[in-house]
Amino acid sequence: MNKNIYMDNAATTPMKKEVLDAMIPYYTEKFGNPSSIYAQGREAKKALDESRDKVARILGATDKEIFFTSGGSESDNWAIKGACYANKNKGNHIITTKIEHHAVLHACEYLERNGFDVTYLDVDEYGMIDIDDLKNAITDKTILITIMFANNEVGTIQPIKEIGKIAKDNDILFHTDAVQAVGNIRIDVEELNIDLLSLSAHKFYGPKGIGALYIKKGTKIHPYIHGGAQERNKRAGTENVASVVGLTKALELAYENLDEHNNKLKRLRDKLINDITKNISHTKLNGHPEKRLPGNVNISMKYIEGESLLLSLDMVNIAASSGSACTSGSLDPSHVLLAMGLSHGVAHGSLRLSLGDFNTEEEVDYVVENLIDIVARLRKMSPLFENVKEEE
Amino acid sequence: MYTEKVMEHFRNPRNVGEIEDADGVGEVGNAKCGDIMKIYLKIENGIIKDVKFKTFGCGSAIASSSMATELIKGKSIEEAMELTNKAVAEALDGLPAVKMHCSVLAEQAVKSALLDYSKKNNIVIEGLEDFNPDEDHHH
Numbered sequence: 001m002n003k004n005i006y007m008d009n010a011a012t013t014p015m016k017k018e019v020l021d022a023m024i025p026y027y028t029e030k031f032g033n034p035s036s037i038y039a040q041g042r043e044a045k046k047a048l049d050e051s052r053d054k055v056a057r058i059l060g061a062t063d064k065e066i067f068f069t070s071g072g073s074e075s076d077n078w079a080i081k082g083a084c085y086a087n088k089n090k091g092n093h094i095i096t097t098k099i100e101h102h103a104v105l106h107a108c109e110y111l112e113r114n115g116f117d118v119t120y121l122d123v124d125e126y127g128m129i130d131i132d133d134l135k136n137a138i139t140d141k142t143i144l145i146t147i148m149f150a151n152n153e154v155g156t157i158q159p160i161k162e163i164g165k166i167a168k169d170n171d172i173l174f175h176t177d178a179v180q181a182v183g184n185i186r187i188d189v190e191e192l193n194i195d196l197l198s199l200s201a202h203k204f205y206g207p208k209g210i211g212a213l214y215i216k217k218g219t220k221i222h223p224y225i226h227g228g229a230q231e232r233n234k235r236a237g238t239e240n241v242a243s244v245v246g247l248t249k250a251l252e253l254a255y256e257n258l259d260e261h262n263n264k265l266k267r268l269r270d271k272l273i274n275d276i277t278k279n280i281s282h283t284k285l286n287g288h289p290e291k292r293l294p295g296n297v298n299i300s301m302k303y304i305e306g307e308s309l310l311l312s313l314d315m316v317n318i319a320a321s322s323g324s325a326c327t328s329g330s331l332d333p334s335h336v337l338l339a340m341g342l343s344h345g346v347a348h349g350s351l352r353l354s355l356g357d358f359n360t361e362e363e364v365d366y367v368v369e370n371l372i373d374i375v376a377r378l379r380k381m382s383p384l385f386e387n388v389k390e391e392e
Numbered sequence: 393m394y395t396e397k398v399m400e401h402f403r404n405p406r407n408v409g410e411i412e413d414a415d416g417v418g419e420v421g422n423a424k425c426g427d428i429m430k431i432y433l434k435i436e437n438g439i440i441k442d443v444k445f446k447t448f449g450c451g452s453a454i455a456s457s458s459m460a461t462e463l464i465k466g467k468s469i470e471e472a473m474e475l476t477n478k479a480v481a482e483a484l485d486g487l488p489a490v491k492m493h494c495s496v497l498a499e500q501a502v503k504s505a506l507l508d509y510s511k512k513n514n515i516v517i518e519g520l521e522d523f524n525p526d527e528d529h530h531h
Binding site: 303304305306307308311315324333343344345348380381382383384386 | 394399402403405408410419423424425426427428429430446447448449450451453454
């Protein structure tokens with residue numbers, strides 16, 4: 001196989017041709033500023049309004065509840081800081097988990113340095129929170145619960161509906177970072193009792209640098225960028241019209257083809273998990289066996305280190321990622337894997353293969369074949385593998 | 393981010409393996425940090441006749457081990473003692489700043505194996521009197 005095999009779709013996805021085609025006119029002939037009164041401006045405004053309406057309908061929201069942002073990190077930061085500062089007269093306590101994306105964790109840490117208290121819920125070996133832990137963490141000072149819909153590293157899907165109900169019953173705002181879930185799971189914000197939801201277009205075959213925050217009507221939240229009147233006075237700056245159109249097109253395509261997408265990805269995912277764990281000894285599936293994203297495979301290859309695994313895969317044109325410290329720029333391996341109870345050594349040897357719409361069964365076979373050889377070669381080099389038997 | 397030399401040593405590491413009747417064995421690092429290096433030496437008349445390594449670690453850890461073994465093979469103990477982490481990194485045409493500790497580990501693994509040899513043979517190797525690989529290894 002000569003072409004490059006891309007299995008890092010949780011990091012980003014290639015943009016679909018239809019999405020790019022929908023965007024291009026808004027860079028060239030329909031370039032107007034939506035705030036302008038003349039024809040080009042009105043044309044851009046129309047595209048913006050229609051996009052907002054379409055996005056809202058897909059999420060079970062109304063157009064006034066959708067705010068476009070620069071992406072998942074901005075949406076998370078806005079939701080958390082904006083909601084906490086706007087509601088600090090009610091309390092100063094936030095509940096989140098130990099496995100959130102850094103956009104959530106670091107926003108919470110920032111608030112901790114500014115007078116807020118944060119509870120970081122533990123997760124079990126599958127990366128799942130315990131609902132009782134959540135109930136027990138609530139105090140009369142709790143103003144926000146922020147828990148991710150699905151985890152980016154191990155794909156575990158949290159009991160969002162239950163969490164939403166608990167938040168609602170206790171009159172606490174509920175934010176969910178749904179960056180990995182949107183495009184993979186059908187979401188109705190009303191039914192799930194979600195007050196704030198973050199999404200990012202490049203995770204579902206849309207452009208980078210564009211996302212959205214759903215803010216339920218009536219939610220008290222501060223503006224994030226002060227300036228002009230864009231985004232209902234809450235997020236100033238000339239709208240990125242072409243990218244908004246791209247986000248919308250990508251979202252529409254994702255939900256039109258959701259069943260097909262999910263069936264295909266689940267089939268490839270399960271094949272990949274089976275073939276790897278059957279053919280390579282000393283492997284461990286990370287994440288929940290069933291409640292996981294359709295395209296997520298995360299497996300620890302014991303006795304080897306993740307970066308050398310990724311370099312070896314890259315040598316045979318396979319793009320993947322790892323929870324190893326060496327790939328993160330920090331000294332500790334993935335905080336998600338550590339929170340799930342993995343030892344440092346095993347966490348360093350984790351491999352994430354995230355499947356997308358463009359992957360094929362042949363690619364899965366090619367990855368497994370190569371992985372068998374690569375793991376054998378690296379283990380042969382590993383002093384940790386010396387006294388270990390292949391069959392164990 | 394790696395030089396072609398690092399990648400070349402990662403793809404084709406020299407001297408991988410073990411020496412069953414090694415005269416000196418040194419192991420440094422730990423799984424927590426994500427890298428462990430083990431070096432085996434065969435020494436005759438003060439000359440390193442053979443050297444092998446095993447490494448659990450990232451690309452630069454494997455390349456550094458490989459380069460270090462190449463640099464000391466056939467050399468005297470005194471010459472091997474002069475091997476610095478800088479020399480290993482330079483021989484690899486450089487390592488990214490965050491990966492310099494891999495070359496430090498390689499230097500320590502060699503010294504650790506020499507220390508083992510000196511203890512087994514009841515000799516003193518100049519420069520190893522105060523060497524403590526566990527103490528020195530922190531990154």
